[in-house]
Amino acid sequence: MSSIITRRALVTGAAVGAGVLLTGCDKIAANPEARKILFMGEDMNRGLQRALTNRNALVPEFSPAQMSPIFRSNGTRDPGTPDYTAMVANNFADYRLQVGGLVDRPLSVTLPQLRQMPSRAQITRHDCVEGWSAIGKWQGPKLGALLKAAQIRDSARYVVFTCADLYGGTPYYESVDLVDAFHPQTILAWALNDQVLDVAHGAPVRLRVERQLGYKHAKYVMRIDAVDSLAGIGKGKGGYWEDNVDYDWYAGI
Numbered sequence: 001m002s003s004i005i006t007r008r009a010l011v012t013g014a015a016v017g018a019g020v021l022l023t024g025c026d027k028i029a030a031n032p033e034a035r036k037i038l039f040m041g042e043d044m045n046r047g048l049q050r051a052l053t054n055r056n057a058l059v060p061e062f063s064p065a066q067m068s069p070i071f072r073s074n075g076t077r078d079p080g081t082p083d084y085t086a087m088v089a090n091n092f093a094d095y096r097l098q099v100g101g102l103v104d105r106p107l108s109v110t111l112p113q114l115r116q117m118p119s120r121a122q123i124t125r126h127d128c129v130e131g132w133s134a135i136g137k138w139q140g141p142k143l144g145a146l147l148k149a150a151q152i153r154d155s156a157r158y159v160v161f162t163c164a165d166l167y168g169g170t171p172y173y174e175s176v177d178l179v180d181a182f183h184p185q186t187i188l189a190w191a192l193n194d195q196v197l198d199v200a201h202g203a204p205v206r207l208r209v210e211r212q213l214g215y216k217h218a219k220y221v222m223r224i225d226a227v228d229s230l231a232g233i234g235k236g237k238g239g240y241w242e243d244n245v246d247y248d249w250y251a252g253i
């Protein structure tokens with residue numbers, strides 16, 4: 001199925017999707033009675049209060065002068081499958097980002113369409129569990145805008161990313177909850193350091209989910225699915241590394 005994202009569709013989607021922003025946590029935070037109960041014992045609940053309120057906080061952004069001279073790549077540096085190699089050869093003219101699952105309006109988005117969407121540029125620090133960090137500039141539309149355009153349903157709780165690279169024959173996959181999905185710095189990046197995203201860093205589109213560690217930042221994103229549970233995804237822990245080497249699903253920083 002092919003569909004064109006028009007400005008009107010995005011606006012309509014935004015109106016429909018606005019309700020999604022009121023997550024369970026926001027509802028609690030907005031309810032004075034609930035707040036009173038939750039925050040009664042200040043010391044005991046300080047951690048809980050942090051958990052409830054801080055997840056929408058922004059990570060630091062840096063100046064161009066602070067950008068790393070080289071942004072290293074990690075994990076898959078080229079998916080190398082026949083399908084992916086053919087897409088590269090064709091400059092991703094045949095690439096379609098599929099947005100589906102628990103949405104009322106599944107999308108099939110071309111790269112030019114993605115690049116025409118209003119985008120956010122941000123200079124942020126990437127932290128890999130293997131012990132390295134790099135500061136780079138990323139640009140792309142907010143994931144939240146795309147999910148609104150697809151009219152994500154109220155029943156959705158997670159967003160799953162399926163990638164073009166294979167690990168033991170299975171595509172790399174990752175997932176985030178809706179707080180991270182709608183975080184203002186969570187974008188689908190198509191540019192790194194003012195250049196079109198290269199193969200090593202996840203061309204043509206990769207997730208930037210800045211409140212999370214490196215392995216959550218899915219490269220080579222082919223599909224995005226809204227789901228209500230991670231039980232049916234891989235071995236049920238929500239991501240390739242989570243399922244296979246026991247990395248935490250919630251890798252918040």
Ligand SMILES: Nc1nc2c(c(=O)[nH]1)N[C@H]1C(S)=C(S)[C@@H](COP(=O)(O)O)O[C@H]1N2
Pocket residue numbers: 071072073074075076127128129163164165172200201202214215216217218219220
């Ligand atoms: N599809 C896919 N996404 C991935 C990986 C991968 O192997 N495949 N590696 C992850 C890890 S561990 C890190 S640290 C970052 C590396 O991103 P970079 O290559 O742009 O530095 O991508 C993450 N996303």
Ligand SMILES: [Mo]
Pocket residue numbers: 074127128129130214215
């Ligand atoms: Mo990583």
